[in-house]
Amino acid sequence: MSEILKVEKIEKYYGGKSNLTKALNNISFTVDKGEFVAIMGASGSGKTTLLNCIATIDKVTSGHILVDGCDITKLKGNDLNKFRREELGFIFQDFNLLDTLTAYENIALALSIQNANVYEIEEKIRKVARELGIKEVLDKYPYQISGGQKQRVASARAIITDPKLVLADEPTGALDSKSSKMLLERFNYLNKELEATILMVTHDAFTASYASRVIFIKDGKIFNEIHRGDDTRGEFFDKIIDIVTLLGGDINDAL
Secondary structure (H helix, E strand, C coil), rough: CEEEEEEEEEEECCCCHHHHHEEEEEEEEECCCCEEEECCCCCCCCCCHHHHHCCCCCCCCCCEEEECCEEEECCCCHHHHHHHHCCCCEECCCCCHHHHHCCCHHHHHHHCCCCCCCCHHHHHHHHHHHHHHHHCCCCHHHHHCCCCHHHHHHHHHHHHCCEEEEEECCCCCCCCHHHHHHHHHHHHHHHCCCCCEEECCCCCCCCCCCCCCCEEEEEEEEEEECCCCCCCCHHHHHHHHHHHHHHHHCCHHHC
């Protein structure tokens, strides 16, 4: 498998000399093309900071992050904008859909920014809508559809440009259990059938059990890492719970 993401000895500090906080402490790992990787950790562990640095929302203090061989920590201006526009897909916990646009228009926006023609946009949207089960809501506005449907529209928007890496920040955090399960099944489809590479931050063990690998972070460092391998999702869930217990997190927060 080819390496899509390489995180190399990154550190992130906040504050000044008198009040310095080390959010990330010498973190290194790689993600191969077609992997589905979850990052877990308690609140304040550094998992969201890590995702924000990979998404170029935040800058590392030191170290390097490479996406398909390109060191994104060195990108600036138009090059940085081009990378965000063409190489990354981002799925937010609160959907981040535009209320004044229909689901179709929200998804189309990512392609319009790339100057895709109308026919290409329509073909791609109809295809992804079938794959994510949202054909019936394309003409509706965000306020007219359920939370699960909103998140699937947001997922369609994230993958419509065929990004090298899809980043998901607590994607099931605002969903009920039924909607969460439906979304995660779709993530599995995106990963296995469409070979989307997904890096997902979550505090939830059930959500993480859909991934093929889980990286655990504690106090800004990698604490542990487990692979699903041939385990059933239930067996992998049990292993995740074991690590969460070792992390010292509240077990109820992980369920």
